[in-house]
Amino acid sequence: MFWTALLLAKPMNLEKYRVLPSDSFKYLTWHELEEHDVQGNQIRCPRVREGPSEEERFFRGEHHTLCARKKLTGNEKWEQRLQENWENCVSLNLSYQDLGDLYQVENCKRILRRLIRVERLWLVDNSLTDLSAICLPRCKELKLSRNHFTSFKQLPKLPAIQHLSLDENNIETLHGLCALRHTPLESLVLQRNPCEFLDNYRQL
Numbered sequence: 581m582f583w584t585a586l587l588l589a590k591p592m593n594l595e596k597y598r599v600l601p602s603d604s605f606k607y608l609t610w611h612e613l614e615e616h617d618v619q620g621n622q623i624r625c626p627r628v629r630e631g632p633s634e635e636e637r638f639f640r641g642e643h644h645t646l647c648a649r650k651k652l653t654g655n656e657k658w659e660q661r662l663q664e665n666w667e668n669c670v671s672l673n674l675s676y677q678d679l680g681d682l683y684q685v686e687n688c689k690r691i692l693r694r695l696i697r698v699e700r701l702w703l704v705d706n707s708l709t710d711l712s713a714i715c716l717p718r719c720k721e722l723k724l725s726r727n728h729f730t731s732f733k734q735l736p737k738l739p740a741i742q743h744l745s746l747d748e749n750n751i752e753t754l755h756g757l758c759a760l761r762h763t764p765l766e767s768l769v770l771q772r773n774p775c776e777f778l779d780n781y782r783q784l
Contacts, residue, residue: 621668628691629677629684666694675704675723689714692736703727711736724749725769732756739763747771754784 620626632640672695679685688706692714695701699718705726714736716722721743722736729735729749733756738744741763751773760768775781 619663619665621665624671625673627677628674628688629679630687666691667696669695669698671700672698673702675702675706677706679706710734732759741765743767745769746773749773751775
């Protein structure tokens with residue numbers, strides 16, 4: 581009761597609490613931060629989507645997130661690519677990326693193409709629709725829950741897959757499931773997909 585009276589008597593100025601000290605870094609990727617040598621395979625849950633453009637941030641009123649970005653030379657771009665080091669990732673969580681623009685989806689796919697050693701990969705809730713051009717040769721566990729897949733033909737190539745989760749997608753038929761026939765698949769999760777309502781679903 582005392583606190584309620586205090587708040588009513590002296591309204592708080594919330595304006596100054598809207599900007600956090602970390603806000604100026606929230607759209608930067610880790611390799612844009614200075615004085616570190618962290619590589620992609622050392623990060624378990626990196627954000628791979630790119631932030632909004634400077635113009636969009638200006639109209640959002642996020643002036644405090646704008647910072648002068650120097651134009652990278654060819655060597656600096658190559659060093660940045662080496663620092664990403666996705667080829668050495670074995671376990672990676674790229675869930676909840678909020679891929680709202682096409683260029684962000686393409687950037688995510690660019691990284692997926694480089695995951696030649698990944699064994700455990702989570703891509704939950706990314707609004708993904710088609711990864712058929714992606715190959716994950718060593719992936720044993722793949723979690724694609726809460727995306728927008730409608731067919732098994734839209735999945736990446738998974739020759740070593742053992743555990744595949746596709747719950748909460750929009751898969752209507754089991755056509756294309758035969759592509760997994762020659763894999764060491766042990767478990768397949770299809771809960772809350774339309775195909776659950778097919779006749780003889782379990783038998784199929």
